[in-house]
Amino acid sequence: MHCKQDQMHRMLQLLLGRSSGSLRKLAVYAVPDDAIFSFIAD
Numbered sequence: 001m002h003c004k005q006d007q008m009h010r011m012l013q014l015l016l017g018r019s020s021g022s023l024r025k026l027a028v029y030a031v032p033d034d035a036i037f038s039f040i041a042d
Contacts, residue, residue, distance in 0.1 A: 016022075
């Protein structure tokens, strides 16, 4: 469980970096489908 939380933290840091730190402008590129969002939400 802790490993998954660390992975989530890194993903969010990456996404926030691409969106100039704004949660409202998260920039997500090359996402093949909604499955990745389900994974992130879980």
